[in-house]
Amino acid sequence: MRMPSQKPLSKKKITQQTISITPALKDKIERYVNENNKKHPKDDRFKSISRFYNFVMERAMESFEKGKTLDDFEAFVDSEIKGFFEKISFNALIPYYETAIRTNRYTHPFFEKNTFFYLTLRRLYLDRMDPYNISSIKTVFSRVRNYLFSNNLTKEVNLDLFTGKTGKELSGVFEYAGIYKNLTFENCKYNAALFGLLGVKITDFLYSDKDNYFRFDLKTTDLFYRKDLAKKERIKLINHNLSYFFNYLRIIDDKDYYFWMKLADDKRVIITFNNEETKNDWVNLIESEIEKFGDKEDYSLNMLKFFEKLHWIEIESEKDLSFRIRLSKSKYTYEREFLLENLSKKSKISHENEKFYLKDIDS
Secondary structure: OOOOOOOOOOOOOOOOOOOOOOHHHHHHHHHHHHHHHHHOOOOHHHOOHHHHHHHHHHHHHHHHHOOOOHHHHHHOOOHHHHHHHHHOOOOOOHHHHHHHOHHHOOOOOOOOOOHHHHHHHHHHHHOOOOOOOHHHHHHHHHHHHHHHHOOOOEEEEEEEEEEOOOOOOEEEEEEEEEOOHHHHHHHHHHHHHHHHHHOEEEEEEEEEOOOOEEEEEEEEOHHHHOOOOOHHHHHHHHHHHHOOOOOHHHHHOOOHHHHHHHHHOOOOOOOOOOOHHHHHHHHHHHHHHHHHHOOHHHHHHHHHHHHHHOOOEEEEEOOOOEEEEOOOOOOOHHHHHHHHHHHOOOEEEEEEOOEEEEEEOOO
16 A cells, blocks of 8 residues: 655745743843844844744754754854864874874974964964853863864863852863873873963873873963963963973883983983994994985985984084084093094095094095
8 A cells, every 4th residue: 555645844934833931041042143133134044033043943953854962962063163273273094193293292392383373272262261251261161172072082171160269269170081192192282381371370280191181280370361472471381381291200201212302402412332233233224224225425424414313423514524523532532433434434534623524535
């Protein structure tokens, strides 16, 4: 037996439905519609309260038909916040970047190197937040929180705020749990810097590497209530907050190469070898791969670069192949002799006082 098909319902607005709402909600809707009607006079959705209601209900029912539920409204990412972050972010393969940023863990996100990024984020909060109004702060955080849940990196993020006895002091607790170890560390590193930029001081810090979990105990400073940049003061607060990440107690408790990366930046530190065999293994490996992958005419320069990485020398001119030896004559006699012997295998060495020059034997 064939059932008759259901006739499509008319979309003409000829029926009415009465609902009961609170006076506060009624006032909020009316103000919202009126304000947007002034901003967008040609937008039919704000021509009247009735049209606004109709549009909202139609879109809500369409969302439910696509599988959305009432709970999804709590996690709604508004277009303004989404649009803001899309301008300073991009879609990427998470497993690739999780590995790629591993060595970046203790790299300082300096204000001077990330000025546009920092000031753009600061403007996001300042334009939408009243520092004297907790409700305003929570609203902005809630909007950003919903975006964070949409990026497939965040497991949980919370901000609890408390006022002091005078009503002026504001403290709080920020918690973040991520899904990926290195991306979580990077996110929280920048969150700590952002709090400093906004004028919020971290007073205590908890990190669980196993759970990818961070907790900051927070306290506002006078900078939180100031509109001026006060660059030096904010950078000082940023550095204070980041000190919980970039301290040598944490670095020496982590992988060895994080500590070696710090030493590599200090030209007062040199690398030596604890035995002849180790030294020869490394030097022979470097020499063979310079010959294999480099140009013949650049061999001497590349060997100079290798010894400069050990902090044995300082290259003064790559064009002239000139350099100065950083090794002390009295303390590193053997290393100095080995250096000059090695370089003289394929080059002639001349010097004026402590400035040395290389010249290819064939030239």
